[in-house]
Amino acid sequence: MLLRMIDTPDSGASGPTWSFAGACEPADYPAVGVLGVPGVQHAGGTGRTLCGIRGRYLRRFLNLFEPQYPGSCHKCRALAEAAPSRPCGQERLHDLLLRDADDAPLRTDLLAALRRGASIAIWITGPTTDLQSHTRLDLMTEEAGPAAEALAAVGRSVTLARVEDADRQYLVVLPPDGRARIARGAVVPAPAAGR
Numbered sequence: 001m002l003l004r005m006i007d008t009p010d011s012g013a014s015g016p017t018w019s020f021a022g023a024c025e026p027a028d029y030p031a032v033g034v035l036g037v038p039g040v041q042h043a044g045g046t047g048r049t050l051c052g053i054r055g056r057y058l059r060r061f062l063n064l065f066e067p068q069y070p071g072s073c074h075k076c077r078a079l080a081e082a083a084p085s086r087p088c089g090q091e092r093l094h095d096l097l098l099r100d101a102d103d104a105p106l107r108t109d110l111l112a113a114l115r116r117g118a119s120i121a122i123w124i125t126g127p128t129t130d131l132q133s134h135t136r137l138d139l140m141t142e143e144a145g146p147a148a149e150a151l152a153a154v155g156r157s158v159t160l161a162r163v164e165d166a167d168r169q170y171l172v173v174l175p176p177d178g179r180a181r182i183a184r185g186a187v188v189p190a191p192a193a194g195r
């Protein structure tokens with residue numbers, strides 16, 4: 001299973017004060033230990049800890065590095081706390097769409113929704129066969145065809161995002177080497193006629 005959850009659903013705290021800057025997330029690091037030095041946790045960087053210990057002596061824990069944990073390395077703590085925060089999910093998706101989706105009315109609307117703090121219900125990368133149930137293509141009433149085609153054309157890994165904005169939701173399908181497709185529909189199915 002290659003599913004990777006990039007963002008968990010958030011509360012979609014939209015409102016007049018919502019902004020990308022105000023929604024920054026603290027930078028996080030995996031916790032790592034050093035062979036022969038039990039009890040001390042370091043912040044994992046790329047192939048080494050933040051404090052500079054090299055990869056082959058390290059083993060990775062499943063939890064994230066917690067600067068305030070009593071057993072945390074002091075140097076890693078200082079560096080982790082000084083690290084710049086990273087942009088929120090909405091800002092990262094916004095910038096990805098600016099780069100990887102063609103300029104079109106749906107993209108314009110989705111970018112505006114993200115700037116208002118619309119909730120990212122799911123943002124996931126994995127094999128298309130595993131992701132079909134997350135698409136809610138049945139609810140998409142605009143541009144559903146191209147999104148379905150992008151899904152069908154990709155036999156391997158694809159990135160999906162669903163964004164919920166008040167009464168509408170957007171589906172983004174991003175093939176690994178293509179342009180992102182955006183579809184839009186209602187959040188809940190329209191009541192069937194005659195029932």
Ligand SMILES: [Zn+2]
Nearest residue numbers: 042051073076
């Ligand atoms: Zn350290």
